[in-house]
Amino acid sequence: MSSMSPTPHARPGRRASVHFALTSHGFGHMTRALALARALAERRSDLELIVSTEIPEERIARELSGIRFRYRKTGYEPGAAQRSCFETDIDATRAAYRRFFESYDERLREEVRFLEETRPIAVVADIPALPIRAAAETSLPAIGVSNFTWDWILEPMVDGTDDAWIVERLASDYRSGTIYYRLPLGASTAPFPRLEAAPLVGRRARLPRERTREILDLSDRPTRPVALVCPGGWSAEGWGRIRVEDPGEFAFILVGDLPIDVDAPAIRLPHRLPEGVTFPDLVAASDVVLTKPGYGIASECILNRTPCAGIERRGFREAPDLVLGLRAAGPSSEITLDDFFAGRWRESLEQAIEDATPWAPVPDDGAGELAASIARILELD
Secondary structure, three states, X not given: OOOOOOOOOOOOOOOOEEEEEEOOOOHHHHHHHHHHHHHHHHHOOOOEEEEEEOOOHHHHHHHOOOOOEEEEEOOXXXXXXXXXXXXXXXXXXXXXXXXXXXXXXHHHHHHHHHHHHHOOOEEEEEOOOHHHHHHHHOOOOEEXXXXXXXXXXXXXXXXXXXXXXXXXXXXXXXXXXXXXXEOOOOOOOOOOOOEEEOOOOOOOOOOOHHHXXXXXXOOOOOOOXXXXXXXXXXXXXXXXXXXXXXXXXXEEEEEOEOOEEEOOOEEEEOOOOOOOOOHHHHHHHOOEEEEOOOHHHHHHHHHOOOOEEEEOOEOOOOHHHHHHHHHHHOOEEEEOHHHHHOOOOHHHHHHHHHOOOOOOOOOOOHHHHHHHHHHHHHOOO
């Protein structure tokens, strides 16, 4: 990745801080952005991180363990309203953005005041548009990092309607930014004045596969393939019960409070992971993951070399790109929403494991590579 050379901002004698403005819609945004934040902080020991988001501080602290940061609870864009973790609600999304822009000017003034008071050397956004505009208003570098921008997500929802102006308002804010680092598994375009391809950024397992299986009491079942089932979030509100009547030889790890009955060995993790176990540890300890494809889980499957059976997502514009990315990166399969809710899982799970697609090469440290490029831009080294 090449670098830019704006006016230096990290002057000697001044304690530098970087403001991370994070969307609250999807933990994949959080995990990759905080992996980048950690990598930046590890390059420069006196760097202070400021994290603005509605994601609970406890989750931020867990990802940034051992790293100094300031937390600010604030929300940005409405994101895509959902009927469920598998389906968007287009009318509700459009209505939410109309309400958002009614208070936009006040929100922007508050964000500008915050930047003027805290005086960071840059804003890194994943990927709310308003903080990009606020950075431009205060003459700060504004760096976008994502696999999509919200104008791209909303475009098909408002095209041909009276709400088409929403996309232009968001795009205008993005155009005021400095540079956009385009992560894999998403859109190839963005309104920023400059785009650069970024490496895959995600989380790898910390524990050896067998150690995680030992903690989960799976080590005595070496011949059974293990399927990690994590459809999305920890709740299945509004679902009916799912009966998996033909699980084959699979054992299951069910993550979340899921109304799933399965005639096979199953470990349920409804609210909290075992002490010392991270979610990527679960991915790496499994033989296949059954999930809705989002950037976070897709990147973790790729980085930990675990096949993915992707559940159909309706109305999510990024879903086809994620599916294509998974197909290109390694073994995978798809399962329809109807088959998922009917418990017809076995065929898709077996297809993912048996898929002969070779694993594509991935960077050893995508977050570190991206942090090095941003450090050059900000002249932090």
